Amino acid sequence: MKTIIALVFFALSFGAQAVEGSFALQKADVDVFDLESVRRGAGYFVDYCMGCHSIKHLRYSRVGKDLEIKDEVLRKDIMPEGAKVHESFLTSMDPEDAVKWFGVAPPDLSLVARARGADWLYSYLKGFYIDESPTRPTGVNNLYFKDVAMPNVFWDLQGLQRPVINTHEGNQVIERLEKVSKGKLSEEEFDQTMSDLVTFLxxxxxxxxxSRLSLGKYVIFVLLILAVILFKLKKEYWKDIK
Ligand code: HEC
Structure with missing residues (x-):
């Protein structure tokens, strides 16, 4: 009996995924070694996401060190008012209020890039569209996360999108999204902003x-020196034998 229930759940979850995943992911332009991009992304995260989400594993001080940002710049450009440098990226939203407002608490985003992948995040952030059905309290839906509880936080930067619906074998399917209002940013600027944000995540x-990369460089350096020493040693040993 348990197996049957498990199988039914498996089939159902598969069905749900098929709807969500039926859109090809868009490719995110991510380069974590482009520190400028990561810095901009950190700023966008605090401005646009931290109202609801935390990254509880990450401290401001760590970001300052990794991204080579001076303390005063960190305070001015990234940290919210009143935050302390040793604190983490924590939202001030109360989880109980969040459940009241959204029906679900916004998840912590510390590991979301590993769980979902950069391309999914990028596509998701660009995938909000107008959905006026009465079951949608936020007035939007998402191509990559059906019936998501998150509102579209970038509607003014991106402009609003509406789905172009086609009938395919008797089913109504979304073919693509179409802009219905102009955003404050051009398409390229918006894509870059989303890439920066995803790069930060x-x-x-x-x-x-x-630090792993600099450790790697150090290891290679030590191996090279070792190789030179061994080479000299070999010559020394064979000198008398010849
Ligand atoms: C107004 C509150 C709010 C803001 C602001 C907000 N989110 Fe969300 N977000 C949510 C809620 C609520 C969910 C849970 C959605 C669900 O489970 O249906 C969510 C879910 C997500 C998810 C899906 C996580 C997963 O894997 O299930 C991602 C990714 C995400 N948010 C990223 C962001 C980013 C990046 C920003 C900033 C640009 C942001 N959110 C801003 C409320 C918010």
């Missing part, structure tokens, strides 16, 4: 990647 999911 990719960094946040694994802040150790920078």
């Amino acid at each position: 990719v960094y946040a999911a694994e802040p150790a990647q920078y």
Whole structure:
């Protein structure tokens, strides 16, 4: 009996995924070694996301060190008013209020880039569209996350999008999204903004990647020196044998 229930759930979840995943992902332009991009992304995160989401594994001080930002710039450009440098990227939203407002608490985004992948995040952030059905309290839906509880926070920067619906084998399917109002940013500027934000989330999911790279360089340097010493040693040994 349990197996049957499990199978039914599996089939159902598969069905749900098929609807969500039926749109090809858009490719995010992510380079975590472009520190300017990660810095901009950190600023966007605090301005546009931290009202609801936290990155509880990441401290401001760590970001300052990894991204080579001076304390006073960190305070001015990234940290919210009143935050302290040793604190984490924590939202001030009360989880109970969040449930009251959205029906679900916004998840912590510390590891979201690892769980979802950069392309999914990028596509998701660009995938909000107008959905006026009465079951949608936010007035929007998302191509990559059906019936998501999150509102579209970038409606003014991106402009509003409406779905172009086609009938395919008797089913109504969304073919693509179409702009119905102009955003404050041009399409290229908006894409760049989303890429910066995703790049920051990719960094946040694994802040150790920078130190790992410098460790890698150090290891190669030590191996090279070792190789030279061994080469000399070999010559020394064989000198008398010849
Ligand atoms: C007004 C509150 C609010 C703001 C602001 C907000 N979100 Fe959300 N977000 C939510 C809620 C609520 C959910 C949960 C959606 C659900 O489960 O249906 C969510 C879900 C998500 C998810 C899906 C997580 C997962 O894997 O299930 C991602 C990714 C995300 N948000 C990213 C962002 C980013 C990036 C920003 C800033 C640009 C942002 N959000 C701003 C409320 C918000």
